[in-house]
Amino acid sequence: MYEVFNVGETILLDGEPLSLITPYGVENWIAKGVKHSYRYDQVRDPLDGKMKYRCLYEKDGAEVPFVLVNDPDEGDGRVVLFDDKPDT
Template structure:
């Protein structure tokens, strides 16, 4: 499992910073034809303490990976966590 720290406004994954992206941001990449890949890793949910999955994206040309978050205008802006891996990943 990766070691995750929240340092001020920066989320660190194994000591490296993560950027944030919303589902609408990913849709924008698709519309613009920007190549990306994604993967899931497992983290502990800070609210209930259970192990869950989060989605990490790597976009061509970006130096740091992106973690999928809720849109702060429509939700709480938190990292989106999944109880199990989405069916498309199995």
């Protein structure tokens, strides 16, 4: 599974929709040399109400950013949330 486009509930960033990507999809971009960047923003975890970080990817040529999600074949398919920014 490379890029997963959400067809159910829409995940938004500043009122605009996001596409979904799994860690395997990011690895595939890297292997193919696809130019991309990433950043983190803060969101409230719907399960525990705490502020956490999600990873957003931007791929050259794509109009919509991608949010990192767990692979639905191996997990729950939810957005990956981090307690702290992995960069720190």
